[in-house]
Amino acid sequence: MLRDALTFQLGYNATLVTVAAVLLGIAAGVTGTFLFLRKRALVSDAIAHATLPGIGLAFIALTLSGLDGRHLPGLLAGSAITAMSGLFAVQWLSSRTRLSEDAAIGAVLSAYFSLGIVLLTVIQTMSTGQQAGLESFLLGSTAGMLLSDAILIALGGLLVVALVFLFRRPMSLVSFDPGFASTSGVRLDRIDLTMMGLVLGVTVVGLKVVGLILIVALLIIPPVTARLWTNRVELVVVLSGAFGGIAAWLGASLSASAPDLPTGPLIVLVSFCAFAVSMAFAPRRGLLSSFVRHRRFQTGVHLRQGLLALAQGQPIYEPLTIRLLKARGFARADGMPTREGTIRAARAFRDEKRWEVARATPELELAAALYDGLTQIEDVLTTDQIAEIDRRMGPPEAVQ
Amino acid sequence: MNGEDFVTFSLTPLLIGSLAALACALPGNFLVLRRQALLGDAISHVVLPGIVLAFLVTGTISTWPMLLGSAAAAVVAVVLIEAIRRFGRIEPGAAMGVVFTAMFAAGILALEQSDTSGVHLDVEHALFGNLESLIWLDATGWASLVDPVALAGLPPELFRISLVTVIIGLCLAVFWRPLAISTFDEGFARTLGLPVRAIGLGIVIVSALAAVAAFDAVGSIIVIAMFICPPAAARLMTNRLGAQVAWSAAFALIAATLGFTLSGSGPAWLGSEHAVSAAGMVGTVAGMILACAALFGPARN
Numbered sequence: 001m002l003r004d005a006l007t008f009q010l011g012y013n014a015t016l017v018t019v020a021a022v023l024l025g026i027a028a029g030v031t032g033t034f035l036f037l038r039k040r041a042l043v044s045d046a047i048a049h050a051t052l053p054g055i056g057l058a059f060i061a062l063t064l065s066g067l068d069g070r071h072l073p074g075l076l077a078g079s080a081i082t083a084m085s086g087l088f089a090v091q092w093l094s095s096r097t098r099l100s101e102d103a104a105i106g107a108v109l110s111a112y113f114s115l116g117i118v119l120l121t122v123i124q125t126m127s128t129g130q131q132a133g134l135e136s137f138l139l140g141s142t143a144g145m146l147l148s149d150a151i152l153i154a155l156g157g158l159l160v161v162a163l164v165f166l167f168r169r170p171m172s173l174v175s176f177d178p179g180f181a182s183t184s185g186v187r188l189d190r191i192d193l194t195m196m197g198l199v200l201g202v203t204v205v206g207l208k209v210v211g212l213i214l215i216v217a218l219l220i221i222p223p224v225t226a227r228l229w230t231n232r233v234e235l236v237v238v239l240s241g242a243f244g245g246i247a248a249w250l251g252a253s254l255s256a257s258a259p260d261l262p263t264g265p266l267i268v269l270v271s272f273c274a275f276a277v278s279m280a281f282a283p284r285r286g287l288l289s290s291f292v293r294h295r296r297f298q299t300g301v302h303l304r305q306g307l308l309a310l311a312q313g314q315p316i317y318e319p320l321t322i323r324l325l326k327a328r329g330f331a332r333a334d335g336m337p338t339r340e341g342t343i344r345a346a347r348a349f350r351d352e353k354r355w356e357v358a359r360a361t362p363e364l365e366l367a368a369a370l371y372d373g374l375t376q377i378e379d380v381l382t383t384d385q386i387a388e389i390d391r392r393m394g395p396p397e398a399v400q
Numbered sequence: 401m402n403g404e405d406f407v408t409f410s411l412t413p414l415l416i417g418s419l420a421a422l423a424c425a426l427p428g429n430f431l432v433l434r435r436q437a438l439l440g441d442a443i444s445h446v447v448l449p450g451i452v453l454a455f456l457v458t459g460t461i462s463t464w465p466m467l468l469g470s471a472a473a474a475v476v477a478v479v480l481i482e483a484i485r486r487f488g489r490i491e492p493g494a495a496m497g498v499v500f501t502a503m504f505a506a507g508i509l510a511l512e513q514s515d516t517s518g519v520h521l522d523v524e525h526a527l528f529g530n531l532e533s534l535i536w537l538d539a540t541g542w543a544s545l546v547d548p549v550a551l552a553g554l555p556p557e558l559f560r561i562s563l564v565t566v567i568i569g570l571c572l573a574v575f576w577r578p579l580a581i582s583t584f585d586e587g588f589a590r591t592l593g594l595p596v597r598a599i600g601l602g603i604v605i606v607s608a609l610a611a612v613a614a615f616d617a618v619g620s621i622i623v624i625a626m627f628i629c630p631p632a633a634a635r636l637m638t639n640r641l642g643a644q645v646a647w648s649a650a651f652a653l654i655a656a657t658l659g660f661t662l663s664g665s666g667p668a669w670l671g672s673e674h675a676v677s678a679a680g681m682v683g684t685v686a687g688m689i690l691a692c693a694a695l696f697g698p699a700r701n
Contacts, residue, residue, distance in 0.1 A: 041494040042438055097700045099632050102493070103437040106628035110441075111687020114621050117528055117680030118663075125667075125674035135524065139508060213445075214508075217501035224484075224494050260512045265505035272502035285488050 002257040006249075014256045016150040017142045017209070021252040021267065022245050023157025024206050025218060029244025030164045031198045032219035033226065033237045037175035042105050043090060043196070044219045048203045048212045049109040050086025051079035052116025055137055055207075059123055069123075070133065072149045072208065076156075079137075080204045086112050087196055140211030140264035142255070149208065156205035160198060167194055168237065176233045209252075210264035217268040218244060225275040228282040247271035299324060300374045304348060306330070310337045311349035351377050357389045407544060410664065412536040416558050417622070417682060418656040420614035423565040424626035425652035426572055427607045429645050432631040433583050438493065439478075439604065440627030442500040443611045444620040446470075446477040448526050449507030450612075456514055463556065467612055474608035477503060529619020531660065531678040534558075557617040564613035571606055572645070575599070580641050618679055625683035626652055633690040636697030655686040 008015040035041055058078025063069040086108050093104035120134055164171075173181045174191045182188045199219065206215040226239035251267030280287050306321040307330065316322055316335045325331035330341030337345055354377045359368040367380050377386065424440070431437050450473030454465040477499050484495040508523060538544065538553030545551070572579070582589035582599045590596050607627070614623045634647035659682030664675050694700060 036491075036494050039491050039493065041491075041497050045438075045441070045497070093694055097636060097694050097697075099432075099635065099694075100435050100437070102435055103432045103628060103632045103635075106437040106441050106624065107632050107687065107690050110621065110625035110628060110683055111690065114625055114680045114683025114687060117621060117677045118684055121675075121677040121680065122667075125676075138527070139523065214501055214505055216497055217505065220494055220497035220501065224488070224490055224498050227490065228488055262508060262512055265508040265512075268501055268505035269509065272498070272505070275498060275502075279484065279488055287487055290487055 002253065004257075006253045013145065013147055013150055016147070016154055017145060017263075018249065018252040018256065020150060020154035020157050020205075021142075021209050021248040021263070023154060023161055024202065024209060025222075025244035025246075025248025025267070026241045027157055027160035027164055027198075027244075028202045028206065028215075028218035029222035029226075029240040029242070030168075030237055031160070031195070031202050032244070033223040033240045034171045034175045034195050035199060035219060036223040036227070037233065037236070038178075038192070038195070040101070041220045041223075042102070042216070043087070044199050044203065045216045046090050046105045046108045046112075047083045047087050047196070047200055048215045049116075050089075050112040051083045051203060051207060051212050052113055052137070053119055054079035054082030055134055056116055056119025056123060057082070059134060060119070060126070063126065072146070072152060075134075075137075076152075076204050076207065079207060080200060082112065083200050083203060087200065136211075137207050138211050138213055139262060140207070140209050140214070142209055142252070142263045145208070153205055153208060156201070160201045160205060163198055163201070167191075167198070171195055172233050172237065210267060214264045214268050217271060218248070221268070221271040221275050222247065225271070225278045228275075228278045228285045243271070243274055247274060297374075303328070303330075304373060307341070307345040307348035308352060310341055311345035353393060354386065354389050357392055361389075361392075407536065407539045407541055409535050410660070411539070412555055412558055413531045413534045413678065414657060414660050416534050416555070416561055416617045417531055417660050417678070418653050419558075419561045419565045420618045420622055421626045421630070421652035421656040421682070421686075422649055423561060423568050423610040424607075424614050424623055425630040425648045426568050426645065427603060427610055428627040428631040429634065429641075429648050430579060430583055430603050431607060431627060432635060433641075434600075434603070436603075437628050437632075438496060440607060440611065441624050442477060442481070442496045443474045443608050444615060444623040444627075445500040446473045446503045446507075447612055447615045447620065447623075448523075449473050449503045449510065451526065452507045452510045452514070456510065463560070463616070466616065467560075470612045470615065471608055473503065474612065475605075478604055478608075525619070526615075527620055528677055529615070529617065529622065529679045531618050531622075531682075532663075532675065534617065561613050561617050564609055568606055568610055571602075575602070579603075584641075618682075621679045621683050625686045626655070629683075629686035629690045630655065633686075633693035633697070636690075636693040636700040639699050651686070651689050655689060656682055659683070659685040 008018060032041070032044070035044060055075050055078055058075045059069040061078070062071055062074050067074070089108045090101070090104045093099050093107065094101040123134060170186055170191050171194070173186060174188060178188060202219065203212070203215050206218060210218060222240040222244040223236065225243050226236045229239060230236055247270040248267050251270040252263055254270070255261045255263040255266045278286065283289050302318070302321045302324050306316055306325045309316050310331065322331060322333070322335055325341065326333060329338055330344055331337050355368070355371050358364045358377065358381065359371060361368070364381070364385065370380050428440060431440055447470040450470030451466050453473070454469030455461060458465045480499045481492070481495045484490050484498060485492050488495070511523060534555045534557055536554055538550040540550065578589070578594050578599055581592065582594055582596050586596055611623050611627070614626070630648040630651035631644070633651050634644045637647045638644050660678050662685065663678040663681035666681070667674055667676055
């Protein structure tokens, strides 16, 4: 069953929903990257929650004018309008009052969502003779979706992907270096508005599939995951789109393969699994590599300090230092140096002395700033420079 | 509505709503000032998986496991956010977004997968609460307020939220000076030898306590709205912390009472016999208060 779902064999509707979800995942991953790099990830949460009153108002308006209140294009249009007003409310509160953006986001999110809930209870009491089923927009629901709705969502996803592709250059520029972008003639406010418009598009398209509470996850988790792997903007964008698309594909397929598996939460959880794996194993920012790097640094410092102590004939009390020296054959268990250890200690001591001279020499200031107690001076300075340092130090003194 | 009906149907929800609003708005002041407003949002989302977990473990809907479960979920969320922020070097907003959406999704999935048909536990209840159902059936009128038999029938949510509100009020009164100093000038607080990190963690824990207790009574909408809207509106009214806290308490109480009254009576004035969601109305009124403060507040800039 799962294999059928993964390979799009579960009938036309389910296939279309999965395709729509994948397009949505890619669009959300790419758009979300720009939002995340601009450090405004949670603005999307305000936009998403602000769609609810629009859905309610659109349903009421459609019903009052004698149409079917569940008409999806109408509901989505309504949700886009209030979401836009919510976005402007956040912008206005954070730029025209002293409130910070996070307070503005929280206020708009809760106020609009509350209003939406009030409207939903109003709709429940309207005697329209049909179940509105608007609660499905909270958590998304792909079960029993109309074919026309699935086509609409797939087309919407396609449109957002196309728009993201069209605006990728100015948006990368703005999210990578806003200052440079504005001096090179890019209108920051316009690009920001475009970016928010795309976020709004993703949110509206995703309402039916993922639901308004969880849609932010599609915009936030893939970019964060991609960011763990690379420092290059264009790669983050591509990776994030890929992560978003794959998570949507796996999640939607899993959800279609068995009952009681809601689509939105599954997509989010698949996405989070990818994040958790990346958090553990990503190079540089991952937990494993942080741990390895920490251990390597610790070992380096202990060895160096241990060798310096041996060179100056000082006793070593730190058990870890002795253990490390012993493991490399530089010292015996009682802390006395071996022959190899004596040579290495003298070398380390010479290196330390050379650094000392280099740091006291104004011409070598830049290179001397690289001193961290671990780097060998041979890696930083040329042979000529080291020879000059040795000349200033004078001949080696006899070791006592 | 006569006195008898008022005591039975409106007094307890009104009290519980007001206390919940107060319990959230008080710590909310510090969250807003410390630019951690969205922590309230995150905490109120992760309460759901905590409650579902407690239900799956104990198999019943009882108070203490649920409080413990949701408090544990709040702590796990805060630790995860901090870990992602620090080790992954991810900005706090995005770290928060990763954690609370994933935990909320896990909660929903667990809820859908488990058999909760026999008990009153569903997503909508968690989101909207059910303030209207917290009625005092044993009351027969104002006289019941001094009748021990009737008092024993008060909804248990009332005691819990009262206790939590008192605890939060006491914490605020006792730690007022260190709280104020570390909120406005953390560097100065550190030079005074104040435990700045412990104070920050304390605010998070108190907020989680407020969120969990209020959630239990009124659902997560009121929690998020009250954490942020009244303190934000109060911030636009004054420059002094003491006055701000007082304003926020007043705004929270106005939002709770006005919202509850409007939800019950408002539709009737418009000729409809059905009430609308009380929790939603309270949040809406709170948002309107903030809108007014943003337009006319004396300290809005």
